[in-house]
Amino acid sequence: MIVYGPIPSRRLGQSIGINNIPPKTCSYSCVYCQLGRTTQMQMERQAFYQPEDIFREAQIKLKQLESEHKTADYFSFVPDGEPTLDLNLGKAIRMLKPLGVKIAVITNASLLWQDDVREDLMEADWVSLSMDAASEDTWRRIDRPHGKLKHRDVLRGILEFSNVYRGTLVTETMLVDGINDDDACLEGIAQQLALIHPKKAYILVPTRPPAESTVRRASTESLKRAVAIFRGVSGADVACITGDEAEEGFFFTDNITEDILGIASVHPIRDDIVDSLLARKHADRSVISTLIDEGKLIEYAYEGKTFYRRNLQKS
Ligand code: SF4
Structure with a gap:
């Protein structure tokens, strides 16, 4: 058949x-x-x-x-x-x-x-x-x-x-x-x-x-x-x-904040990737600035690009 x-x-x-x-x-x-x-x-x-x-x-x-x-x-x-x-x-x-x-x-x-x-x-x-x-x-x-x-x-x-x-x-x-x-x-x-x-x-x-x-x-x-x-x-x-x-x-999760923290605790996330993850959940950059202000996410530069990683001391 x-x-x-x-x-x-x-x-x-x-x-x-x-x-x-x-x-x-x-x-x-x-x-x-x-x-x-x-x-x-x-x-x-x-x-x-x-x-x-x-x-x-x-x-x-x-x-x-x-x-x-x-x-x-x-x-x-x-x-x-x-x-x-x-x-x-x-x-x-x-x-x-x-x-x-x-x-x-x-x-x-x-x-x-x-x-x-x-x-x-x-x-x-x-x-x-x-x-x-x-x-x-x-x-x-x-x-x-x-x-x-x-x-x-x-x-x-x-x-x-x-x-x-x-x-x-x-x-x-x-x-x-x-x-x-x-x-x-x-x-x-x-x-x-x-x-x-x-x-x-x-x-x-x-x-x-x-x-x-x-x-x-x-x-x-x-x-x-x-x-x-x-x-x-x-x-x-x-x-x-x-x-x-x-x-x-x-x-x-349905929660973009938890999603970003979950990914960033395993692997640094590049700036443009963060943007596409936010866009998919109809969220804006305030999610990232809040996490940085709370000390949960660390922003850093590498080879001319911006990355984010989890601040494991704050998890
Ligand atoms: S799983 Fe691999 S071996 Fe099996 S049919 Fe697909 S491609 Fe071929």
């Missing part, structure tokens, strides 16, 4: 899945993959299923939903492998669009350095890019890419795509204990996020049995640091998906 669902999804609402890749064909073999180890590792695109067959199944699925007085929010390309390996991805998206349901693609982003892959994804309404590592070494350890892929090409492709894409761009970072959850890794990823400007940067942890049994989810403490560093360095809107709603809420 190429078309399945709909599956309720926190990010995409009612989402009809499109499985356009045979299991398990991928350009990565991530240590955390819930589909197990990659059996067909490849980086060359090829035709798998006919776009006409995908369209026909999608049409039947929509009719079935209609008869049940239900609707779908998205067609989501979330296959048993990497969706951009499908040479017909762009054609399939173009065929589905007239059905009036938005299109989402969740990709590991490894092939975005190829012009035709970027062109295909331009057709989608919502694209999620994987961003597990900013350094070659960590990338190889966590995503275990095809031997001929080069990390600098992947990062360049992500940047090129993010510069031209006009739909909703989000990122996914899977945090694995002891691999990509230390401060250096988190800061590297956050610096990439600052260049990509995702609408939302999602932080995830493995919630289903991973490909490698030694993989452990990052701790709550690491997640807390990741949220603070991602927000403090990139200014991105960050959300956590851990499968535990109580834990997910733990990292965020």
Whole structure:
């Protein structure tokens, strides 16, 4: 079955899945993959299923939903492998669009350095890019890419795509204990996020049995640091998906003062990032001046820029 669902999804609402890749064909073999180890590792695109067959199944699925007085929010390309390996991805998206349901693609982003892959994804309404590592070494350890892929090409492709894409761009970072959850890794990823400007940067942890049994989810403490560093360095809107709603809420408050103090206690925040955090909560600079007056926040200059850090003696 190429078309399945709909599956309720926190990010995409009612989402009809499109499985356009045979299991398990991928350009990565991530240590955390819930589909197990990659059996067909490849980086060359090829035709798998006919776009006409995908369209026909999608049409039947929509009719079935209609008869049940239900609707779908998205067609989501979330296959048993990497969706951009499908040479017909762009054609399939173009065929589905007239059905009036938005299109989402969740990709590991490894092939975005190829012009035709970027062109295909331009057709989608919502694209999620994987961003597990900013350094070659960590990338190889966590995503275990095809031997001929080069990390600098992947990062360049992500940047090129993010510069031209006009739909909703989000990122996914899977945090694995002891691999990509230390401060250096988190800061590297956050610096990439600052260049990509995702609408939302999602932080995830493995919630289903991973490909490698030694993989452990990052701790709550690491997640807390990741949220603070991602927000403090990139200014991105960050959300956590851990499968535990109580834990997910733990990292965020509705109180901008507490948010800023929380981030600044883990990582210095640059002036312009403070501005974007304030703007998102419709707050003004008086929040910062009050915290400085109260001695809770310290303002300092570094390399010509203004930063703020928590005064830990006042916490
Ligand atoms: S990119 Fe996705 S499908 Fe491929 S190995 Fe990683 S998690 Fe699994």
